[in-house]
Amino acid sequence: MSATQAVTRPIESGRGSSLLFGGWEVGLLVIMAALYLGGLYLNPAFFGSTSALFSVLRDASRYGVMAVGMTFVLVNKELDLSVGSTFGLTATFFGMLFAPSYFDLDVTTAVVACLALGLVIGLTNGFLVTVLEVPAFIATLTTLFIGRGVILGLTGGKNIAFELKADEYPTFFRIGEINALGFNNQIIVFLVIAAIGAVALAYTSYGWTTYATGGNEQAARYAGINTGFVRMRSYVLSSLCAVTAGLMNLAQSKDADPAFGLGAELVVIASVIVGGTAIFGGRGRVIGSCLGAILVGLIDKVLREGVPITRIIQVGDEKMEVAAISQLPPGAVPAFLGVVLVLAVLVEPWLVRRRILARAWARLRGLPPPVTPDLGGVAISGAQTRGTASQARGLGKRGIAAFFYRRDAAAVILVVALWLFGFWARPDFWQGLDNSFSMLLAFSEIALLAVGLTFVMANGDIDLSVGSVLALSGATAAVIMKDTSLGPLAAGVIAIGVGVLAGAVNGWLTAYVGLPAFIATLGTFYWARGIGSSIVSGTQLNGFPESFNLIGRSLFELLDAFGIAPTHGWWLAVAEAVSVQTIFVLVVAAIAGVVLAYTTFGQKVLAVGGNERAATFAGINTRRVRFTALLISGTCAAFAGVIYDAFYRSFIPTAGQLRELDAISSIIIGGGSIFGGYGTMIGSLAGAGVITLIRQLLSLQIILRDGSSFVLPQQWQNVFIGLILIIAVVGDIWLRQKNILGAWFGGMRAGEEATPAVLEHRA
């Protein structure tokens, strides 16, 4: 039976890899030591003291606690982007309950309430992801934005202080203070939670079911593991860790700032990935994540503390030497962390799985390279011909009936309905030309981003960076016009070039390096905005040449600049009501619509989104298609950035914030799918119209019966838009893809006929 032995010869070496500690952690310790020595060399005054070490550890401990929870989430092949806003929401919630100026409750109640809040957030995330099957990144991104909106809505952007009252409850607030041994108690909390997490993941069935679910969910489910519960509890755990970290922070600061936790999700995810956890699930250790948190915390500190320099300044006739700290401009830290995140994610597919280092080392020594798994290209990765029953039912229908079966019909109907609703609510304001003009302006920014993003989402990818690329391009154009002698034309061209470049980076990382699109563009989301705000040094720039600003004016002003403005008649009315950017957007959208619907490139995009494997077999260069789509998206965002500068005649670093949310919502409302394969330009434009109208309606001044009026604050609008995005995604998955309504109605009409078909498609 030699054949049998040849095939099934087992390989056993050592005791297998530890789930507690390994080579990765050793490497991290070495890097950390090197970094600390570097800090010591650059800034001995700060890094030379033990208090510095403790302060690094103190700040890292909060990230570390969140990283413990995040490890469980990522090992489960999930993602939780909401930890930063949960961290911030804890502060706001606690502050409002505890502070004498608000509810003035005792500390125990406030803490219990915060933990309950964490439980609710975790369960919400878990429910959205595991039960409603919303992709994790989109569900938790929305929770992030909603959480931020609620923080601003509740606090109005103001700080809540409770320092005096904190003295009445020394037990709780001692957590944030320095103990008799000379270090902050938060470090102890961190160590305890890290130890519990590490043991739980490495040695208990709790941890092993987590690994199994992340490694192969189907296999785990067949083995009798309740994977839905395992995934759900990871979100709860992550939220509770974020609340704990938020409470630790509060105990130290003794106030609640609405900016707490801003961008913390980036630090935490970067920490966990740096700590050796795979973004593709199934691999990761808590100790690695904790070391990652300390390392990222250390980098953060080095970047923020800066390098001491001596500057010579002129005071009258005398020259004086002044000691100063050279610091990086604001935005540099998130920019850097965004890059770290992307690089760290690359480690798993390239260093670990393809063993690049081992192969390079073998080549250097002239030995044959080690065995790498046969990736087998597209032939191995399985992809089903996805089933959604909702299509083709309209086959053979004509006219209006056929229209109702279109995926983008709902958006068109909604636009009309919302417009009529606005007209009904405030006819005096709604019919005015000013309102239409301002709505068209708001529409053009969202629509322009949506046009580019439609290609990306039809492809099955996502671009979370559109708002940030808008800011980066806007910043580039603004800085060039202000600080260089280059004219507005050069500024516009370079700014658009920068956007194309950002799109190319997204496309390269996604299509050629093989990162999931959401993680590659999440990196860009941070670095593009970070660089944008650091090149303008975090300030507002204005005073651009008027010839440049014409891009953002009405058609009348443009024609007037050339001396050909109309003087009377309907032509004058049109020229005054329509802006240059609206025309530009409609032209771009028309071209893009034709490309998507009628050209081979458009067909390729839809084919790749429908079934990438099938498209590859058919000889379509799927990588190039995906790359191009992300490039188009970056370009459209850059256009939007240049128009932003021209329209507002100024640039602020928060330009385009939350716009990715608007654009993604527009596309999904307009018939696109978060899973790709669908999308029309008309649908996306109608979706952008829906979002614009909702924003406009939410900001309407409602005049009440008694003559008083009410306006919804801006921050609550964002909460609504977040909710709408979630509703749209859930509606897309359950109504369009799985055709729940059709199954119900079909079931009622045709008895058992409809159900097996739906079940077959769901399988």
Place this chain on the structure above:
Amino acid sequence: MTTPIVDMRGIYKSFGPVQALIDVNLRLMPGEVLGLVGDNSAGKSTLMKIVTGAYQRDAGDIFIDGTPVHFKSPHESRDRGIEMIYQDFALCGNLDVGQNIFLGRWPMRYGIFVDRARMHGDARAILNRLKVDVNSVYQKVESLSGGRQQSVAIARAISFAPKVVIFDEPTANLSVTATHRLLETISELKVHGVAQVIISHRMTDIFEVGDRVMVLKRGRNVGDRAIAQTTEKEVLELIVSGVPETPTAPEAAL
């Protein structure tokens, strides 16, 4: 003696420590229907993926129409007239039947625009020639049943005018009537002179349409019989307890 359309000699393939194929030979004559059977992990799919170029062999020779080949990807084997129909059909559910049949090579107008009228017309013609019952070429593929999705996949393969079609477990997901229709389609293709390899677990299907059956066991040839000269029982015995042997001359089967 005619030249075999596919001739594989002494194929070896390993995945890490696992020897998936050991000295495997396969010959396929023009117009022949060959059933490729064997237990799970016998190497059937691996052998076929090596023919199409999805996998690279470790050792051995492959001749297509008498000339040695070294396919790097399925696209290269397609150019030489080899088509594979995958178990999951590899279709885009969000596109319609016509778009799927011409996936990636849609007829064009003015260089960039898709000529939809011509595409749907040609698709209809191919479906008619194949005598399959797909009602409309405008239907989205995801709304079709499994059997009809397979018909689309076959129509797509046929549109390349292949010399060899490989079916990977074609009847695994089909209903009884759909299986029956598929077997008719296979016979129809045979009439047109297309050689076919059918990877299957279902012996009855192979005995109904096949000319010859080849058995693999743990990556080795263990049997090669003409359908006319064997029984289902004998083939089953080979699958379970066959010993390595060299294949018989395939022309004996015709």
